[in-house]
Amino acid sequence: MIDIHLLEQFHAFAEYGTLSEAAEKLHTSQPALTRSMKKLEGELGVDLFIRSKNQLRLNETGLHAARYAEDVLKADSDFESKVKAYDRSLHTISIGFCAPVPQTVLTPLLNTIFEGMTISADMTDDSDFVNRLKTHEYHLAVLHDDPEDEDIYVKKCGHEDLFISLMPGDPLAFYPEVHLSDLDGKTILLLTRIGFWINFHNNKTPNANYLLQIDMDSFMELSQNSNYPSFSSSYYMSRGIVNKGKITIPIVDPECHTDYYLACLASERERYKMLFERVNDKTIM
């Protein structure tokens, strides 16, 4: 078996053209490379170089060998990354959230139940979540509707209602409830990472002007201290987290009331048993 270290040095020489430059790049000495190259030739029983008195260059076999060496080096580095990736996959649980509130609620629970594991959370629209479970991109997912797929095990884990916070002077603030269509045309504060909620932009409020906030703190700050309307939800309301001095009104449209469903592959149900036992339809609310 040819030492991978020799191939590394050989490949460096092939790349840089002189032993001195290769030595510098490899943080070693010129004599070390001279010896290694001779050793490589010795172990192969094949000449790889054309040696002039003060010049070394690859012969025809050497040129080919340099290409072959790359394959071996790639295989070796692939080994390392594949093993590490596999190990990591065993120690991480990947979960897709369709909205921020389920993540807020479930993350502490996940950390408790799967202690020592890394929880890798993703937040985005959930239209592709069933596929991502099936391709093992996600181990778990929280969706906003029941996928009704026999390969997927599902348990309802709560619900959420959307509200809008308005300035007391806002004409809408006098109504007991509003429709999304009432908000069209307004400038509204919105967080960027809100999962599936992002969808009602396109449908009911095509002319609304959203002030997108990446950061939760900035969003809260602006909600409190600006005149712009901003969204809130039953989760925050029930915990007394409100925008002082603003009127918060429920939104009646059905897409602003959603249930949440925790899901995994039916075949992996046993592995996440503990989690499903600790979750019920009032976990997120």
Next chain:
Amino acid sequence: MIDIHLLEQFHAFAEYGTLSEAAEKLHTSQPALTRSMKKLEGELGVDLFIRSKNQLRLNETGLHAARYAEDVLKADSDFESKVKAYDRSLHTISIGFCAPVPQTVLTPLLNTIFEGMTISADMTDDSDFVNRLKTHEYHLAVLHDDPEDEDIYVKKCGHEDLFISLMPGDPLAFYPEVHLSDLDGKTILLLTRIGFWINFHNNKTPNANYLLQIDMDSFMELSQNSNYPSFSSSYYMSRGIVNKGKITIPIVDPECHTDYYLACLASERERYKMLFERVNDKTIM
């Protein structure tokens, strides 16, 4: 970069199940393997084993890693064989002969012109020789007819006529010449490795009983000291190599008179220039 030597040891453990057996197979000591396995885990930063007090076995990651390791080991051993094969291909000239006499005549010439190279000679029916030149299986070929292919460079290099040696008492021995069909039904001495000549068995002498001799010396011995007819050729006749006490008669059939053609890929003509210059239509005769 993971040392290939560690992977070799790891793979042996995966194969044999215990460090002791792996150590024995690798001609090393148990402690050496213990240390290597720990080193491998250390370099990867990943656990590969489940350790009981006196049992070591692969964990899930280890099982995968063992498979990945095989790929690396294969890549490394492929490197070695590919480099050696390429080097050998540079130092060997592969030539296909359609008959023994061209080989006898050309081998000394090849050794002289391509001194230091290995001549790898093959002898068989030449119906596939053009393909073998095109696929680089052969660098050179001697055929018994002109391939008339524009990719192939050809020069006529001699000819050969077949004779038959008979006992003086044989009825055929009174004729000045014979036909192959006259020989059908007889028992005849024949060498096995005779290239394209083998073909006339099937056509003109389907009922002849051939005593196949693998060894040239045995063939000569039997030719001299038995009553069986045997083949000879113009090459041996013109050099006075005859079967004493036998009558040697020419065979008239056209397939017993052949020209020989030396060929190489037109694109490689320059490489074999020296050889073609030294060959003419009287080289083999």
Next chain:
DNA sequence: TAACATTACGTTAGCCGTAACGATA
């Protein structure tokens, strides 16, 4: 008690870097 993995320890083979040398452009 036999087989196994691990730890301890003393030895040594092999690799490294510095230095010196010879050749070249």
Next chain:
DNA sequence: TATCGTTACGGCTAACGTAATGTTA
């Protein structure tokens, strides 16, 4: 003269094998 590859030499590390230890079936 600066750069390059090779050789020589002395030092040191890292890997080895033997022996000892502890555990299990």
